[in-house]
Amino acid sequence: MVQVYGRGESAKKLSTNFGVGEFACKCNCCSQVLVDDVLVERLQQIRDHFGTAVNINSGYRCEAHNAKVGGSKTSHHMKGMAADIRVVGVKPAEVAKYAESVGIRRIGLYEGNTEGNFVHIGSGTTKRFWKGHAGTNVETFLDTVRTITVELPVLKRGMKGNAVKALQAQLIGYGYPCGSSGTDGSFGSATEAAVKAYQKDHGLEEDGSVGRITRSTMLGIA
Numbered sequence: 001m002v003q004v005y006g007r008g009e010s011a012k013k014l015s016t017n018f019g020v021g022e023f024a025c026k027c028n029c030c031s032q033v034l035v036d037d038v039l040v041e042r043l044q045q046i047r048d049h050f051g052t053a054v055n056i057n058s059g060y061r062c063e064a065h066n067a068k069v070g071g072s073k074t075s076h077h078m079k080g081m082a083a084d085i086r087v088v089g090v091k092p093a094e095v096a097k098y099a100e101s102v103g104i105r106r107i108g109l110y111e112g113n114t115e116g117n118f119v120h121i122g123s124g125t126t127k128r129f130w131k132g133h134a135g136t137n138v139e140t141f142l143d144t145v146r147t148i149t150v151e152l153p154v155l156k157r158g159m160k161g162n163a164v165k166a167l168q169a170q171l172i173g174y175g176y177p178c179g180s181s182g183t184d185g186s187f188g189s190a191t192e193a194a195v196k197a198y199q200k201d202h203g204l205e206e207d208g209s210v211g212r213i214t215r216s217t218m219l220g221i222a
């Protein structure tokens with residue numbers, strides 16, 4: 001739900017790492033700051049996944065400021081439902097890819113010197129993926145990105161932490177519920193059942209743990 005804050009509330013915290021001030025319009029004329037709760041949750045999820053600072057270049061924009069910066073007339077920034085972000089030390093393409101993998105539906109990838117190197121993350125539910133200021137539609141970001149292979153730990157029952165949380169968000173996003181506590185970051189029996197169901201549906205060995213093969217399949221990079 002979109003919340004309306006006053007500019008005077010800029011110090012107010014919205015999640016572990018985000019506060020009202022970061023979403024405020026960059027103009028000096030408007031007095032309100034609109035921020036969707038879902039957007040904050042999504043940004044926090046990105047922050048937790050990469051474990052590094054997420055800077056918001058542009059959050060809420062009033063109509064006048066949106067026009068000034070050349071935003072589209074229907075820009076979700078004006079509704080408090082979008083933020084343009086840079087994740088410190090992470091390529092924008094990697095951010096877009098992760099965002100897609102956890103089910104974020106509005107993603108704009110801007111990469112290269114002329115585009116500015118940031119990712120637009122929106123909380124809207126109508127799918128739209130695009131690239132650059134030209135707004136070229138993109139079907140997926142998953143197969144357009146070359147990744148450096150990093151050996152990640154095998155996730156299995158009994159493990160806890162952000163990697164498990166990200167896995168649960170992914171499973172839920174793909175339609176495999178992980179029990180009543182959802183993305184609690186704790187790999188219990190319900191998460192194991194979700195992994196097995198995913199593996200069964202995708203012709204993988206049903207061992208209930210997430211290693212390289214299951215992970216690659218889930219990220220669409222197999």
Ligand SMILES: [Zn+2]
Nearest residue numbers: 025027030062
């Ligand atoms: Zn403004």
Ligand SMILES: [Zn+2]
Nearest residue numbers: 082083084120
């Ligand atoms: Zn944007």
